Amino acid sequence: MSQPNPQAELVTVEHTGAVAVLRLNQPERLNPLSLPLQERLRERLQELARNTSVRALVITGAGKAFCVGADLTSMQPPVQGQSLGEQTCEIMLKLSNRLVEDLRALPFPVVSALNGPCAGAGVGLALAADLVVAAQSAYFFLSFMPRLGIVPDLGSTWFLERFVGRPRAVAMSLLGDRISAQQAHSWGLIWSCVDDAELMPQAMALAQRLSQLPAHAAQEIRQAFDSAAQQDLGTQLQYEARRQRELIDKPEFQEGVNAFLQKREPRFPSR
Numbered sequence: 001m002s003q004p005n006p007q008a009e010l011v012t013v014e015h016t017g018a019v020a021v022l023r024l025n026q027p028e029r030l031n032p033l034s035l036p037l038q039e040r041l042r043e044r045l046q047e048l049a050r051n052t053s054v055r056a057l058v059i060t061g062a063g064k065a066f067c068v069g070a071d072l073t074s075m076q077p078p079v080q081g082q083s084l085g086e087q088t089c090e091i092m093l094k095l096s097n098r099l100v101e102d103l104r105a106l107p108f109p110v111v112s113a114l115n116g117p118c119a120g121a122g123v124g125l126a127l128a129a130d131l132v133v134a135a136q137s138a139y140f141f142l143s144f145m146p147r148l149g150i151v152p153d154l155g156s157t158w159f160l161e162r163f164v165g166r167p168r169a170v171a172m173s174l175l176g177d178r179i180s181a182q183q184a185h186s187w188g189l190i191w192s193c194v195d196d197a198e199l200m201p202q203a204m205a206l207a208q209r210l211s212q213l214p215a216h217a218a219q220e221i222r223q224a225f226d227s228a229a230q231q232d233l234g235t236q237l238q239y240e241a242r243r244q245r246e247l248i249d250k251p252e253f254q255e256g257v258n259a260f261l262q263k264r265e266p267r268f269p270s271r
Contacts (some may be wrong), residue, residue: 010037011044012062017202018055018211018270020048027063032071033121038095045102052271055211057106058203059129060113067139070119092153096121100155103128107271109210113203114138114181114190124154127163130218131206132190134181135199140189146176162229163189169212215271216254 014021022044024031029036048054058238061067078087103110112129119141121129126132144152151157160169164187172179185193194202210217224243228236247253251267259266 010034010040013044013048015054016204017208018053019058019201019207020051020054020056021058021204022048022061023060024067025062026059027065029071030063030065030068030154031061031122032068032127033096034071034074035091035095037071038099041099042095042102045099045106049102052119055108055213055215055270056207057108057110058113058200058207059103059110060115060200060203063114063116066112066114066118067122067125068117068119069143075230080227096154100124100128104222104266105219107215107219108211109213111203111207111210113199115196115199117141119143121156123152124156124159127159127189128155130210130222133192133194133199133203133206134184134190135196135244136181136193137196138181138193140172140179140184142172142177143176145173160189160259163187181258212265214268216247216250216252220247 010025010026012023014023022041024037024041026032026034026037050059075084075088078084080088109131110129112126112132113133114126114134116135116138118126118134118138120143123140123142142152142156144150152160157169157173160172164172168187171177179187179189181190181193184190191206192202220243226240227239231239252266255268256266
């Protein structure tokens with residue numbers, strides 16, 4: 001196996017028009033979430049959030065994998081007076097969990113493009129996106145409980161129960177079976193499963209479409225469905241009415257009406 005290049009950029013970003021492509025970039029190790037990679041990923045996400053020219057993001061992995069989860073080989077002995085579990089919890093609260101929160105807070109839509117294995121904490125990272133596209137060769141693998149005796153993390157339990165239901169989420173967590181991209185698609189866990197060669201073209205095409213949406217689209221839709229997951233129907237109906245009160249008075253709505261009347265595509269302003 002080739003040795004990692006210590007000078008290589010752990011997370012790369014490329015721009016194509018209004019679409020940014022972010023890659024986890026430790027392909028020789030299948031892109032584990034080492035602490036340096038997590039720190040750089042947070043920095044990159046914050047940079048992208050501030051860049052008003054970005055209107056959609058594709059997140060993927062370099063090489064043959066999307067992300068194989070935590071970097072178990074780099075776990076350091078705990079500091080004196082602290083157990084390994086206590087140290088891990090502290091790191092998760094201060095760093096790892098914030099990756100998911102950063103992704104969910106981005107002011108533009110996010111597409112996960114799964115180019116290969118998506119395992120462990122990588123599952124939560126992938127599912128934090130708004131849309132997930134997977135190559136035929138990709139698969140999901142929750143190794144936490146059957147291999148390590150711990151619960152899925154980085155939001156995996158939250159996402160999986162909502163996306164595929166409790167029976168499948170629990171079975172995935174207890175059995176640790178690989179869930180192929182085709183099966184994930186049939187379950188409704190991901191948006192689409194495509195030929196490997198078509199992954200990035202399809203992901204970029206989706207991101208280009210998403211980049212044409214109103215600037216507030218991603219945040220409004222995330223918040224609407226998060227609210228729906230917690231409310232009864234009557235309360236959610238009231239939520240929808242209150243959001244329409246705000247959004248109909250925005251210039252994007254008037255542009256949409258004008259485009260409809262003029263039989264053209266709407267042209268929404270950038271962020």
